[in-house]
Amino acid sequence: GAVVSQHPSRVICKSGTSVKIECRSLDFQATTMFWYRQFPKQSLMLMATSNEGSKATYEQGVEKDKFLINHASLTLSTLTVTSAHPEDSSFYICSARGVRQQETQYFGPGTRLLVL
Amino acid sequence: KNEVEQSPQNLTAQEGEFITINCSYSVGISALHWLQQHPGGGIVSLFMLSSGKKKHGRLIATINIQEKHSSLHITASHPRDSAVYICAVRYNYGGSQGNLIFGKGTKLSVKP
Numbered sequence: 001g002a003v004v005s006q007h008p009s010r011v012i013c014k015s016g017t018s019v020k021i022e023c024r025s026l027d028f029q030a031t032t033m034f035w036y037r038q039f040p041k042q043s044l045m046l047m048a049t050s051n052e053g054s055k056a057t058y059e060q061g062v063e064k065d066k067f068l069i070n071h072a073s074l075t076l077s078t079l080t081v082t083s084a085h086p087e088d089s090s091f092y093i094c095s096a097r098g099v100r101q102q103e104t105q106y107f108g109p110g111t112r113l114l115v116l
Numbered sequence: 117k118n119e120v121e122q123s124p125q126n127l128t129a130q131e132g133e134f135i136t137i138n139c140s141y142s143v144g145i146s147a148l149h150w151l152q153q154h155p156g157g158g159i160v161s162l163f164m165l166s167s168g169k170k171k172h173g174r175l176i177a178t179i180n181i182q183e184k185h186s187s188l189h190i191t192a193s194h195p196r197d198s199a200v201y202i203c204a205v206r207y208n209y210g211g212s213q214g215n216l217i218f219g220k221g222t223k224l225s226v227k228p
Contacts, residue, residue: 034215038157043218044202091157105216107151107159 003027004096006108013084014116021079021111023094029074030096034105035067038091050077074098084115122203122219129226135190137222139203142184149216150177150188151202159202162188193226200224 003026013019023033032051036044048064050056050071058064068080077096081088094108123138139148150162163170163177165186170177174193179186190197203219 043220044159044204045218046215049215093157093159104161104164105149106161109156109158112157 004030004094004106004108006092006094006111008111009109010112010114012114012116015085016083019081019084019113021081021092021094021113023077023079023096023108025075025096025098025106028096028098028106030077030098031074032097033071033077034095034097035069035077035079036093036095038093038110044093047079081113084113086115089113089115120203120205120217120219122201122222124222125220126223127225129193129224131194131226131228133193133226135193135197135224135226137188137201137203137224139186139188139205139219140184141186141205141217144208145184145205146208147206148179148186149204149206150186151204153200153202153221155199162201190224193224195226195228198225 005024005026007022011019034049035047037047038044046059047062048056048058048069050069052071052074056069066082071077091110091112093110095105097105119142121140129135148165152160152162162175165177165179174191176189188201200221200223202221204216206216
């Protein structure tokens, strides 16, 4: 099956710094990528949807200037958490879907962010 | 309000038992996913259904469109099946860009 990777898998940073998370589709072209956030014992919550070559669509309540998303190629999307604060500590998961995959979404392994 | 309800929230079983996890949703959907989230957080897509039944190994997923209900069954459960199982649906938004709505998950623990 299709594979989606994320890097890094875990990151610890100081408050105020920026953190970039990469999401790659390894064996298919991801025309659409999704970024989710999951707090402990909570459902996955969609943060934004990005289509290759266009601006991301953010969900209500998600600050686009704080969570910068770039989907510059069909195999790579990045999420940058700018000026991270402890409340941004969470599990960030990307998911990708391609034209051939139709409705199927493939999930990355997630990135655990801890902001001190 | 579009919601996805799962039951039970927590489930403990003995190795070898037959497991059923349920998912219900409120309005018409274009697809339903069953996902498995391991303790480390990684998510694996188990099934995508729009009708009928699918089987993969010891896992079986069924969906009843009229009743807006889906079940995930695990036969001959094993401790390695211990994980959180998540139901997610894509509602009919009139296009293929409808986002997934996730249930809160069912935490399964299989004891040896």
